[in-house]
Amino acid sequence: QVQLVESGGGLVQPGGSLRLSCVGSGFTFSDYTMSWYRQAPGKGRGLVAQITPTRGITYYPDSVKGRFTISRDNAKNTVYLQMNSMKPEDTAVYYCYSWRAGTNYWGQGTQVTVSS
Numbered sequence: 177q178v179q180l181v182e183s184g185g186g187l188v189q190p191g192g193s194l195r196l197s198c199v200g201s202g203f204t205f206s207d208y209t210m211s212w213y214r215q216a217p218g219k220g221r222g223l224v225a226q227i228t229p230t231r232g233i234t235y236y237p238d239s240v241k242g243r244f245t246i247s248r249d250n251a252k253n254t255v256y257l258q259m260n261s262m263k264p265e266d267t268a269v270y271y272c273y274s275w276r277a278g279t280n281y282w283g284q285g286t287q288v289t290v291s292s
Contacts, residue, residue, distance in 0.1 A: 177202050178200075178201070178202035178203050178281050179199075179200070179201045179202055180200050180273075180274060180281055180282065180283035180284075181198065181199050181201075181284070182196060182197065182271070182283045182284065182286040183197050183199075184196040185270060185286030185287045186287075186289070187289045188262055188290055189291070189292050190262060190264060190290055190291075190292055191262065192262050192290070193261075194262065194288060195256060195257065195259070196256065196259070196270055196272075196286060197254055197255075197256055198254065198255045198256075198283055199252070199253055200253045200254070200255075200274060200281075203274070205250060205253040206229055206230065207229055208275060208276050208279075209226060209227070209228050209229055209274070209275055209276065210227050210229075210246075210248055210255040210272070210273070210274050211223060211224075211225065211226040211227075211246075211272075211273040211274075212224040212225045212246060212255075212270055212271070212272060212273070213270070213273055214266075214268035214270045214271065214288075215269050215285075216265075216267060216268040216269075222237070224236070224240055224257070224270070225245075225246035225257060227246045227248050227255065229250075229276075232247075232248065240259075240266075243259065243260050243262070244257060244258065244260070245257070245258040245260075246258075255272065259288075262290045265290075266288065266290045267288060267291070269285040269286065269287050270286050270287075270288050271283050271284075271285045
């Protein structure tokens with residue numbers, strides 16, 4: 177049974193930091209590109225960060241570039257999202273996503289709220 181389980185969400189003040197984790201099981205984690213998406217209330221789901229399986233090449237949209245860092249530990253089947261200098265507009269449900277040709281999986285999401 178394939179599972180992606182996110183953790184680390186919560187409430188943080190503007191300018192603060194938070195680290196999300198996502199543990200994968202039931203598939204060969206090291207074969208998959210891993211990503212984080214987010215969805216704010218009333219908006220669509222958008223890509224936040226992505227990392228390739230073995231070379232660890234990363235991609236970030238301009239909205240988070242320089243503030244967020246994605247990393248992975250294939251030995252632990254885990255992908256991380258370090259979020260720094262957080263803003264109220266970062267408030268959303270954050271989802272872990274894994275994919276390779278023809279196959280993809282989603283986590284259940286974790287709520288992140290940035291507010292004073």
